[in-house]
Amino acid sequence: MAIETSSCWSCGDMRAAHFCHACGKVQPPAPVDYFAFFGMPRKLNVDVASLEREFYELSRKLHPDLNARADKREQEWSLEQSSLLNDAYRTLKDPIKRTQYLLGLEGVELEEQSKSATEKARAAGEVKKQIVPPDLLEEVFELNIQLEEARMNKKMGEDDPALLRDLEGHKAAFEQKYEALSQELKGHWDEWDQAVDTENQQERRRALDGMVDLLNRRSYIRNLVRDVNEALGN
Numbered sequence: 001m002a003i004e005t006s007s008c009w010s011c012g013d014m015r016a017a018h019f020c021h022a023c024g025k026v027q028p029p030a031p032v033d034y035f036a037f038f039g040m041p042r043k044l045n046v047d048v049a050s051l052e053r054e055f056y057e058l059s060r061k062l063h064p065d066l067n068a069r070a071d072k073r074e075q076e077w078s079l080e081q082s083s084l085l086n087d088a089y090r091t092l093k094d095p096i097k098r099t100q101y102l103l104g105l106e107g108v109e110l111e112e113q114s115k116s117a118t119e120k121a122r123a124a125g126e127v128k129k130q131i132v133p134p135d136l137l138e139e140v141f142e143l144n145i146q147l148e149e150a151r152m153n154k155k156m157g158e159d160d161p162a163l164l165r166d167l168e169g170h171k172a173a174f175e176q177k178y179e180a181l182s183q184e185l186k187g188h189w190d191e192w193d194q195a196v197d198t199e200n201q202q203e204r205r206r207a208l209d210g211m212v213d214l215l216n217r218r219s220y221i222r223n224l225v226r227d228v229n230e231a232l233g234n
């Protein structure tokens with residue numbers, strides 16, 4: 001990598017990316033993505049244990065306190081590098097954040113289904129438009145009727161234990177689907193990593209599309225579970 005071949009500002013030695021292997025001085029941050037920060041290829045199957053080791057190792061080398069006596073520039077670089085390190089680690093260690101981050105790097109726009117956007121729509125009394133995943137159509141249709149009933153019951157102060165049990169059942173089923181998505185995501189990671197190795201553009205595209213679809217379904221299900229919880233008064 002280019003950033004590893006430049007030399008140390010302090011001792012002139014050939015340095016490593018973030019600090020100099022010869023003199024240990026922190027180097028100016030290079031404008032790289034989180035994968036490159038850790039010297040990793042842009043792949044999704046990540047050895048989290050070794051990522052963690054690397055994180056702690058770099059944390060020690062880049063820590064601002066270690067450089068308290070260093071000159072002002074190095075102190076600043078140390079702060080910048082440490083914060084970059086923390087952001088990169090937090091993002092890459094989490095399977096969903098890692099996937100979302102990669103999609104962003106690849107220029108994919110995720111459907112705006114963030115928590116804040118959803119809450120804003122709800123506050124405005126609007127139902128946020130979401131495309132119902134085809135495999136959930138039937139269940140969602142039934143669920144919406146029951147949710148409506150539950151809301152009416154609440155308003156009228158009526159009790160319907162059977163309905164609440166039904167809703168609990170739906171919730172459990174959705175939660176199970178939600179969990180199953182992790183396994184499915186892993187399949188898309190494999191597809192992506194392989195396409196990176198073979199430099200197959202079509203396969204890359206297909207893997208990206210699969211991940212976008214999965215993340216949208218995931219957020220859809222999460223919202224359903226939240227709606228059921230509200231209706232159950234949880």
Ligand SMILES: [Zn+2]
Pocket residue numbers: 008009010011012013015020021022023024025
């Ligand atoms: Zn050096």
